[in-house]
Amino acid sequence: MSEFLSGDLVRCVVGGSELKGTYITSRDGMAVLKVDSGYNIGVFPGDCTLIERPAPMKPAREEVIQDPSLPVLSIVSTGGTIASRIDYRTGAVTSQFDASDILRAIPGMSAIARYRTRKLYTILSENMTPSIWQELARAVYEEIQGGARGVIVTHGTDTMAYSAAALSFMLETPVPVVFVGSQRSADRPSSDNVMNALCSASVAVGDLGEVAVVMHGTTSDDRCAIHRGTRVRKMHTSRRDAFQSIGIPPLGYVDYPSLKVTLSPGTAVRGACEPALHDRLEPACGLLYFSPGMSPDILNAYAGFKGVVIAGSGLGHVSTSLIPAIRELIDQGTLVVMTSQCLNGRVCDRVYDTGRDLIRAGVVEGEDMLPETALVKLMWVLGNEPDSEKARRMMHENLKGEYTRRSLHGL
Amino acid sequence: MDYKRLGLVAGIEIHQQLNTREKLFCRCPTHLRPFEEHNGEFFRYLRATESELGEIDRAAREEMKNLRKFLYYTYDSTCLVENDEEPPAPLNPEALTVCLQIAKMCGMTPIPQVHTMRKLVIDGSNTSGFQRTALVAVNGTLPNGGAIETICLEEEAAQRVKGDVFSLDRLGIPLVEITTSPCMHSPEEVQEIAEYLGMVLRSTGKVKRGLGTIRQDVNISIREGARVEIKGVQDLDLIAEVVRREVQRQERLLSIRQRLTERGASVSRTPHDVTALFSHSGSKILKKAPRVMAVTLAGFAGLVGEEIQNGRRLGSELSDYAKKCGVGGIFHTDELPAYGMTEDEVSALRAEVGAGEADCIVLVAGDMHQAECACQQVILRAELALKGVPEETRKMLEGGSTSYMRPLPGAARMYPETDVFPVTVTSECWEAIPRVELLNAKAERFSREHGLDTAVARQMAYSEHVLLFERAVDLGIAPTLAARTLIATLKEISREGLDINPLVADHDHCGNPIIPEVLQVLLGVKKARVGKEAIPDVLRRIIRGESSESAMQSVESTAEGADLEALAKRIVRERMSFVKEKGMGALGPLMGVMMKEVRGAVDGRKVSQVLKAALSDALGEK
Known part of the structure; x- marks a missing residue:
């Protein structure tokens, strides 16, 4: 053949x-x-x-002329498809990354800004690693330093929330850093890529001053929600509105097709800080999902890790039989943080006996942090703070909006 | 009309919904819902995607002239797959089997490995913006010696509620598409082939029935004309008329072309902004429009208003094209002054654009974008009139005329559905597909083997209850009784507005096979538990919730013993003059009255005995 x-x-x-x-x-x-x-x-x-054997056809490509009066946005791509093109001869669908390709595929983009593009990786987001997060943070930092009015990061949706949280901790940014992707492939006329891209560009030229995820707010093409990078989670395998802010309302919305951006009070605004990069991460950290009857051997396998986040049950529990293994880990120098599989609500290990035992063993209560955010934060804290007692305290501080001190009604 | 001389060539595409348990790419049921039962709505915009050559399919581009918002109705019987919010399930094996069976009946060759494709359709009828479709078999034969080119398995589109509102209950129902070669040469032949293929499809017993479940698209061209695809002919009886009218349309368009050429006609590519001329017009549309623009068609006078098909003029074609830009239609000077416009306004218009009496001026009104877009569309269509008949996809209007929908789609709009694995059709699988008896052969057999009258045999064979009939015969029920009940009685009952489904269901609520209630009742007749006159009444009782057993019992118990004697006496008394006249000869006619009164619940012999006694009593008294 x-x-x-x-x-x-x-x-x-x-x-x-x-x-x-x-x-x-x-x-x-x-x-x-x-x-x-x-x-x-x-x-x-x-x-x-x-x-x-016919000679291969050359794609007809016209360069798109960008409007010099518009602000410059930088698009850093990691593999999420913002635009694609179909070869009807072979049926192949290829992802498009350069500015001309994107502007041709999504014509409305050219009315919002000028673009420069930077292709960092072409990977599925499940293949992301902390070292790629670091590279991404450096690239975005350079783009900010290079004068971009805002930075758009195209990213696969599976682990977008981890990357957004990672950049939230590693970057001080005076401009919007907007993660965007699509849940339905860009080749389909119904893809969410167009609306998500237009909305993310609108946020990127706007007043926001932090790392955010901009994706569909509902199943309809009515508006995108702007989510804080440390409070966002993919909550559905396939729906357009899979991304949800957990424990806080979204930072704002972008109406479609008007592209009007509305930011909530309490959002970090453009120009509020100088750009800075703190790109150290401790990779020897893990996230453990507790289940009833879990063997202590699983915890023992984390021996030598610098940090472990546990997604415990309910208020933040594991079975009594696991507590000696946790105590052992902590005694050996591992920082152990408790979060909840409930995702919504706050950890409190002072209510039941197992919780009190966990606190006595030295477990840090992760408050209302999302388990994934807590893991990324732990990597960042352990990468930047050598003093273990200070690191422990930092896990209890609100650094980038990753936890709230009050659990509000209605969220 | 001499179709041979005109060089008529026609082919058809038949789209038939399959009556499978689940949809083609999800596990939703395949039944339609009343729109008012929808439990949610959402909306989307669709957008043409760019091809490798930097081209957007011409049909897709046409739909994109306006950014259109499509609203969708969801139901408790639809899921995220219809919403384009979840990847498709594997290709429904039941649907593929039915499709292969049809292919086999048409003598076709199956494709060894079936690949599902995405065909771009951005008119809103598919939430994804494409229709999933797979080529299953090729090269079949038709009775007229023509060929069936392909059979494809596709998903049905969403049903239009109104405007840009669609209902998702229909989206994803399996559909087979049979495409013939262009092998037909007269309107009647097209109709015959369509009828034949419809019969083949129904022979499987696995296709949906009723209006809208089968649709024919017809491809028609005449010599010097062009291939025109007419979509959505639902009524088989109209198909020949559609062909006749299209031939007429193409002929007249060719005649218009000839006269335009003789006149040296031309189309001005520069529209005029004539908004100011109509700022005080009696035409509300023109007066209110932010922009009114005029296109001059030099030498077109009289021809734009000329009829080319029942109720359709060249002007209607220009108007169809213009409407793609969101305007309501066009005005043209062949029909002016009218619509509130005065003679003076028309003269002023001619003067403004420098047009003479031999020219036709077309007006469009809308916002700036709409008006400019509509002018370009009018220019495009008018230039096509100079060339003859444009290749188009058209839709059928009531009566058989057609209006323009979009250009013929290019082949450049298909690419693989990567979320669905290809399905291999092994030779074992192909061999295992049983051949099904065609309905026309079945009708003949019913007549031959069961002694049914030819017309009844045909009606029974083509009825949706044909399988019930065959089962009834297997159970030893008299064929004529079975046929009469399944054709006439069930129809009569359903006309009363009753749901006959409980009578014909062959599975219980848990999915276990059962003898359908209507057959239970026919068995009761066979065992002389109830008379055949009681059948409708027993069936009505079953629909109201009784079991066949209890329904038969209730009918039996309504007329027993003393009641029967009293009834006989009353009947005789009420018809005394008749009885006196006929003597004991009144027994036969009165039996009929008696049996009707007892609704067949009592054995005829007993009725006869009682009636005879009552008669002789009455005659004796005399």
């Missing part, structure tokens, strides 16, 4: 019928052809013969 190249014109016999098509690829031992009507079919490669 390897004799065919994508784009070859081939003839194929199916049953008694002869079909002509363009060879696309091989799949499960079958040759995939695109026939004249546009359909792909899978046929036996032995039934195909080459007719001709």
Whole structure:
């Protein structure tokens, strides 16, 4: 089958019928052809013969002229698809990253700003690592230093909230740093990429002064919500409005298609600080999801880790049988922080016996921090603060809006 | 009309909904809902995506002239897949099996590995902006010697409620699309082939029935004309008329082209802004419009208003194109002065744009963007009139005329549905698909084997209850009784507004197979538990919630013993003059009255005995 190249014109016999098509690829031992009507079919490669090998087509690309009177935004891409293009000849969908491609795919973008683009990575977000977060933080910092009015980070949605939290801790930013992605692929006419991109650009030229995630606010194309990087979580596998602010209201909204941005009071505003980068992280940290009957061996495996966040049950519990192993970890120098699988609400280990035992063992109550945010914060705190007692105290301080001192009604 | 001389060539595409348990790419049921039962709404904008060549499909581009907002109704019987909020489930194997069965009946060759594609459709009828479709088999044969090119398995689109509002209950119902070659040469032949394919589809017993569950698209061209695809012919009886009218339209467009050429007609590409001319117009539309623009069609006078099809003029075609920009329509000087516009205004207009009496001026009104866009569309269509018949997708209007929908889509609008795995059709799987008896063969067999009258046999074979009939015959029920009950009685009962589903259900609530109630009742007749006159009454009782057992018992107990004697006496008394006239010969006619009164609940012999006694009493008294 390897004799065919994508784009070859081939003839194929199916049953008694002869079909002509363009060879696309091989799949499960079958040759995939695109026939004249546009359909792909899978046929036996032995039934195909080459007719001709056409010269590859060059995509027609016109450069898009950007309006010099508009502010400059920087788009840093890590692999999330903000724009894509379909090759109808082969059916391939390719992600687009350069400014011209993005502007052609999403024409409304050119009315908001000028763009410069920086392709940092092309990875699925589940393959992100703390060291990539660090690289990303440095790249964004450089873009801010380089005079960008705001920075847009395109990112896969799976772990976007981790990256947004990581940049929240590593960066002091006077300009908006906006994470954006799409839940439904950019090739589809219904994709959320267009509205999310336009809304994120509108936020990036606006008055915000912190790291945020801008994604659909509802299942309709009515508005995007602006979420704080340390309080946002992906709460649905596939819906457009998967991203939700947990424990606080969103930082604001962007109406669509008017693109009017409304920020809530209490949001960090543009220019409130000087840009700074604190890009050290302690990678030897883990996040453990407690389940009933869990073996202490699992905790023992964290021996040597600098920090562990536990997503405990309810108010922040694990079974009594795990407490000796936790005490052991802490005695060996691991900082252990308790959060809750409930996600909503505050940890309190002073109500029940197991909780009081956990406190006695030296566990830090993670207040109302999201487990993932607590992990990222722990990495950052341990990376920047060598004194373990101070590090412990920092886990109790509100550094970047990651925890609130009061649990408000209605959230 | 001599269609051969005109060079008529036609092909059809038949879209038929399948009656599967679940939808093609999700686990939702495949039944439709009344719109008022919708439990939620959401809205989206759709946008054409760019192809590798930097092109947007021409049909898609046309739909994009306006950024349109589409509103969708959701139901408790729809899910996130219809909302385009969840990836599709694997291709429904039940639907694929039905599709393969149809392919086999048409002598087609299956594709070894079936790939699902995304076909761009951005008219709002698909929440995703594409329709999922897969090519399943190729190369079948038709009775007229023509060929079936392909059979595809597709998802049905959402149903339009009104304007840009769609209902998601229909989205995702499996649909087979059968495409014939352009092998038909007269309107009647098109109708015959459509009827034949409809019969083949119904022979599977797995297709939905009723209005809207089958739709025909017809591809038509004549010599020097162009391929025009007419979508959504739902009524089979209209299909020949649609072909006739399209041939007429193409012929007249060609005639208009000839006259335009003779006149040396041309289209001015520069529209005039004539807003000021109409600031005090009697036409409210023109007076209120922020922008009124005029396009001069030199040498077109009289032809824009010429009828090309029942109720359609060249002007209607220009108007259809202009409407894509959001304007309500056009005005043209072939029909002016009218609509509140005066003769003076028309003269002033001609003077303003420098047009003579031989020219036609087209006016469009709207906001600046709409008016400019509409002018370009009018210019585009008018220039096409100089060339003849444009290739188009058109939609059927009531009666069989058509209006413009969009350009014919290019092949450049399909790409793979990467979320659905390809399905391999092995030769074992293909061999295992049973051949199904065609309905016309079945009708013949019913007549031959069961002695049904030809018309009844055909009606029974084509009825949705045909499987019940075959089962009834297997159970030893008299074929004529079974046929009469399943055709006439059930229809009669459903006309009363009663839901006959409880009578014909062949599964209980837990999904276990059962003998349908209507057959239970027919078995009761066979065992002489109830007379056949009682069937409608027993069936009504079952619909009201009684079991077939208790319904039959209730009917039995309504007329027993003494009651029967009293009834016989009353009937005889009420018809005394008739009885006197006929003597014991009145027994036969009065039996009919008696049986009707007892609604068949009592055995005929007993009724006859009692009636005979009552008669002789009455005659003796005389």
